[in-house]
Amino acid sequence: MxxxxxxxxxxxxxxxxxxxxxxxxxxxxxxxxxxxxxxxxxxxxxxxxxxxRRRTGRPVGLVLPEFTNPIFPAFAQALGPNFARRGFTPLVGSQAEGGLHEDEYVEMFVEAGAAGILFVSGRHADATAPTTRYEELRELGLPLGFVNGYRAGIDAPFFSIDDRTGTQLAVRHLVAMGHVRLGLSPGPETSVPARRRVEGFREAVVEALGDDADVVVVHGPLSDDGGGHAGRALLEAGCTGIVCGSDLVAVGVLAEARRQGLAVPADLSVVGFDDSVVARHSWPPLTTVRQPVSTMSIAIADAFVGEMNSVHAQRTEYVFQPELVVRESSGPAPR
Incomplete structure (x- = not known):
């Protein structure tokens, strides 16, 4: 009754x-x-x-590395409504320079009663960073999820773009257009996604151009400044096609090409990664490797909401396939 x-x-x-x-x-x-x-x-x-009835859902923490790179707010924007439709309200924290760090956001989210915390390209993506903090949170029973940057041994689901395949798509595209001297700016050397891009780049270059082909890689930050420095080094190495670890890096390479008086794509072809808003509005518009942010966000929300409701996702890495989007920043190799 x-x-x-x-x-x-x-x-x-x-x-x-x-x-x-x-x-x-x-x-x-x-x-x-x-x-x-x-x-x-x-x-x-x-x-x-x-x-x-309550007009707000249970809180869920979402930790982003920054807002400068538009791919990260794109994830937040896509995840928000997917969580809301499932009864959760995202609390978003961005680790801007001079601001709060990941551990501080975790403490804030726990104090706010977050039902779980999702990390997008966080400290877990650094292959040299300890995972002790995540393990401690899991021991406390807090559901965790991780996007882009797989680390074995953490009791949580991981969701990643296939960085190897994405980089290989870019290499094959440039080789098909006659480029034989290729360079890669994948991101920081300790980054898990960057290491996978290097593996994919090396495999694709050797497959297409032979065992004696040079594998030219310059590591650096995933920023336009990082792209500028990497672009300078790769151009000095004679590269006519450059594959980048993010669209922001590609924008930096484009800027360095302009500084040197090079025309894109007549003198240099550039391929980005992400297909963020930057790719569509740079000049020339970027050929890039698309992360399926919308598809990933639906799958992430489904699996992670289940996790927070004690319906545990498989302890594995859910890998999503990228797509090459061809625009005006790539063309035939210079003669």
Missing amino acids: GATLADIAAHAGVSEATVSRVLNDRPGVVPAKRQAVLTALDVLGYERPPRL
Whole structure:
């Protein structure tokens, strides 16, 4: 038998008339008594009328490395509605320079009662970083999820773009256009995705150009400044086609090419990675490797929401396939 007005009134410490006013969403009830009635409804298992149901979902933490690279806010924008439709509200933290670090956001999210925390290209993506903190959080029972940067031994699901395949798509595209001197700027040397890009680059170059082909790699930050430095070194090495670890890196390479008076794609072809808004609005528009952010976000939300509801996802890496998007920044090799 369901709770009666008398039961609810007794539990909340108010009159039945007050309970009636709250249930009918009428004025004249002080906030404290209104909240007491709502709490009594939930405790006694009384289904709230639609107009009294919570308008916000359970919080879930989302830690991003930065907002400067547009691929990260793109993930936040895509994940937000997917979590909301499943009854969760994202709390977003970005590790901007001079701001809070990952551990500080974790503490804030735990204090806010987050049902779980999802890390996008966080500290886990550094192959040399310890994973002790994540293991401690799991021992406390907090569900975790990780995007781009697989690390073995963490009790959590991982979701990654196939960096090897993406880089190979870029190499094959440039080789098909006659380029034989290729360079790669994959990101920091300790980055898990960067290491996978290097592996894919090396395999594709050797497969297409032979065992004696040079594998020219310049590591650096995934930023336009990092791209500028890498571009300078790769151009000095004689590269006519450059594959980049992000669209921001590619923008830096384009800027360095302009500084040296080179035309893109007549003198140099450049391929980015991500297909962020930067790729579509750079000049020339970037040929790039697309991360399927929308598809990934739906799958991430499905699996991670299950995780937070004690329906555990497989302890594996869910790998998503990239797509090469050809625009005006790549063309035939210079004669």
